[in-house]
Amino acid sequence: MGQAKKRGTREERIAQAMLMREPEQFFGYDRERRPDESPFELPEDGLVCMVSSITSQNLEAARMETGKNFEIGQWFCSTGAHSTTVVHGPFESSESAFNFAHEKFGVVRFMSAPQWE
Secondary structure: OOHHHHHOHHHHHHHHHHHOOOOOEEEEOOOOOOOOOOOOOOOOOEEEEEEEEEEOOOOHHHHHHHOOOOOOOOEEEEEEEHHHHHEEEEOOOOHHHHHHHHHHHOOOOEEEEOOOO
């Protein structure tokens, strides 16, 4: 049996790769970027929330920390830090989570940290 056949069909391998993905994270700000700010930094000033996807890498932690029955592919919006963190969701799409952040917390822009493979 060939190496590829041992790992499953193409569709099974793609599904497995999707499960191993890092969560996508977007940081929501209640103000526009100032002209003197670098577009590559994530300042704390104006930061009001984080919107994140649920993947296999954060599924169990999200469930344990919130008591919510999150599923892979859903999204959440969190506010606060450390022991004061509040998690809102689940949302079925990133757009729903972004809209919630805009309506509930006045978010006007999102930024994400660069990722390299």
